[in-house]
Amino acid sequence: MTSTASTLGPAAVARTGAHAGLVSSTLTVARRALLRYLRTPQLIVLATIQMSLFFLIYRYMFGGAIHIAQISYVDFLVPGFIATGVLFSGIGTAAAMAEDLQQGFIDRLRSLPIPRSSVLAARALADTAIFAWSTVFTAAIAYAVGFRLHGSALDGLAALGLVILFGFAFEWAFIAMGLFAGNAQAAQGLGMIVFPFAFVSSAYVPVSSMPGWLQVFAAHQPLTYMVNAVRALTLGPHAEALLGHPASYFVVRALVWTAAILAVFLPLAVAKYRRG
Amino acid sequence: MGTTIEAQGLIKLYGKTRALDGLDLVAHSGQVTAVLGPNGAGKTTFVRAVATLLAPDGGTLRVAGYDVRQDPRSVRRLIGLAGQFAAVEPAMTGRENLEMVARLFGQGRRAAKRSAAAVLEQLGLVQDGDRLARTYSGGMRRRLDLGASLVGSPRLLLLDEPTTGLDPRSRNELWEAIRGLVEGGTDVLLTTQYLDEADHLATQIVIIDHGHTVASGTPTELKRRIGGNVVELHVRHEEQLSVVAQLLDRLDQSDAQIDAPTRRVSVRVEGGSDQLMTALRSVDASQVEIEDIALRQPNLDEVFLALTGQPTAGEDQDAAEAA
Numbered sequence: 385m386t387s388t389a390s391t392l393g394p395a396a397v398a399r400t401g402a403h404a405g406l407v408s409s410t411l412t413v414a415r416r417a418l419l420r421y422l423r424t425p426q427l428i429v430l431a432t433i434q435m436s437l438f439f440l441i442y443r444y445m446f447g448g449a450i451h452i453a454q455i456s457y458v459d460f461l462v463p464g465f466i467a468t469g470v471l472f473s474g475i476g477t478a479a480a481m482a483e484d485l486q487q488g489f490i491d492r493l494r495s496l497p498i499p500r501s502s503v504l505a506a507r508a509l510a511d512t513a514i515f516a517w518s519t520v521f522t523a524a525i526a527y528a529v530g531f532r533l534h535g536s537a538l539d540g541l542a543a544l545g546l547v548i549l550f551g552f553a554f555e556w557a558f559i560a561m562g563l564f565a566g567n568a569q570a571a572q573g574l575g576m577i578v579f580p581f582a583f584v585s586s587a588y589v590p591v592s593s594m595p596g597w598l599q600v601f602a603a604h605q606p607l608t609y610m611v612n613a614v615r616a617l618t619l620g621p622h623a624e625a626l627l628g629h630p631a632s633y634f635v636v637r638a639l640v641w642t643a644a645i646l647a648v649f650l651p652l653a654v655a656k657y658r659r660g
Numbered sequence: 661m662g663t664t665i666e667a668q669g670l671i672k673l674y675g676k677t678r679a680l681d682g683l684d685l686v687a688h689s690g691q692v693t694a695v696l697g698p699n700g701a702g703k704t705t706f707v708r709a710v711a712t713l714l715a716p717d718g719g720t721l722r723v724a725g726y727d728v729r730q731d732p733r734s735v736r737r738l739i740g741l742a743g744q745f746a747a748v749e750p751a752m753t754g755r756e757n758l759e760m761v762a763r764l765f766g767q768g769r770r771a772a773k774r775s776a777a778a779v780l781e782q783l784g785l786v787q788d789g790d791r792l793a794r795t796y797s798g799g800m801r802r803r804l805d806l807g808a809s810l811v812g813s814p815r816l817l818l819l820d821e822p823t824t825g826l827d828p829r830s831r832n833e834l835w836e837a838i839r840g841l842v843e844g845g846t847d848v849l850l851t852t853q854y855l856d857e858a859d860h861l862a863t864q865i866v867i868i869d870h871g872h873t874v875a876s877g878t879p880t881e882l883k884r885r886i887g888g889n890v891v892e893l894h895v896r897h898e899e900q901l902s903v904v905a906q907l908l909d910r911l912d913q914s915d916a917q918i919d920a921p922t923r924r925v926s927v928r929v930e931g932g933s934d935q936l937m938t939a940l941r942s943v944d945a946s947q948v949e950i951e952d953i954a955l956r957q958p959n960l961d962e963v964f965l966a967l968t969g970q971p972t973a974g975e976d977q978d979a980a981e982a983a
Contacts, residue, residue: 404763404764404765404766408763409763409764412760412763412764413760413764415760416749416752416760419749419751419752419756420749420750420751420752423751423752423792424751487747488743488744488747489747489749491708491711491713491741491743491747492741492743492747492761492808492809493764494712494713495711495712495713495736495739495740495741495818496736496761496764496765496812497733497736497737497764497765497766498764
């Protein structure tokens, strides 16, 4: 295809029916999303500052009042903060998706001879990459203020991999949200739904400290399993005493949730996108 | 002469609204076809159907012989779409934007670079090609958007209200660019609510209203079709507009139209110079002071009024707000 293009020129290519395949069109569209992120300093700087501020507030302000048996609060907090981070970066995904829809960018892409799935796949890929970057950045700040891995380095890497995998699955929920919202403000508004999931979980405080009726939700919602899976992998020998189960218990459940979220939201987003 | 677009009895429903209500349209290759109509007439819905962005609920629609419902991918290889909103990526340079779309048309890296450079040249954006699109003026963005629809060398270019919201100078620049393309052999379907735009650019005009075709033909044919001429009077004092309107009402069967801001009254007449003379005499007798009196061919505003029974006034403002 490439050689045809360089010998016959663009006109010939368009008319002989060549078209970009799934992989190359996904990468091309994803590149645009990444460039937009990298070249819009407000986005990076604001997101980074906001995230660091919240982290430091938890670490130093609330952290002083929260006591966890046997481990320091920073070691408890960081897995929770990182695993729930996807919810907050997801609001950006929903808004960006809605904006593309609203401003006609999606119309342009849909009028091109590319596989339709590549547009959404590109968004999921690009935003997962951005999320992975911000996770690594958060981990670096966490390290600077006292967070340490108590398990092996391999467990640490596994935890990072898990977080990125959750991120990828959740991106689809936010892509669907953006497509249904239709405009960026509405998408941001719908994004508020993340707050109960982030806060009524084991991310920032132990579930046992909540009133009974909240505990029911907090203990069984997906974020708690994800947070605990990451926590179990980073706390090493302290994990089982604190969490009541070995790491594998949480990792398996977190992976089941990840698969379930993908199974629901990926087809939902694709169906909504196809219907236009 | 081949056919680029063939629509027969096209229907699109949004709930109870019939956005397209049995629209018939044939666009021939080698020319610019303008779809003209007020807001809500179904222009954008039609373009979106041609661009395979929505599936019609009834009727048939073929683009270069391909049915848009059965073979949308073949249609997508042939078309380029530029919309009302400039759908370019502000955080990429003009050149990067064009290269991206070229790549999505399946061009290799080098071919994409070449086509992007050619389009920048064609649209007079070479100097600004390496600046981020967010630094472009509205007119430049619109030209870049047009460029993005061209970079795949489409056989058929779809322009949905390409100049809505542009200042007169940018509008002229865009018109120039569109004329250049047509000379280069691209077929164009454009929608507009500006009558002069259709008059300037189109070989064929299709007037639609409430989702169906009201009339179609060349600009000259359409003007001839509603017959006769227009007597137009330019009065000195605004208060006298209604007096003159009463006088002109008596000339022929049509009602006189008042355009207060320009202090003009016009009326369609079947004949020509006889009625002009009659008008002149009766105005002279009434002692109204006039700046000018003329006999001319009807403009498209008047064509629209005659064919649909409603004026186009007010639509332009809505469009400007929407943009």
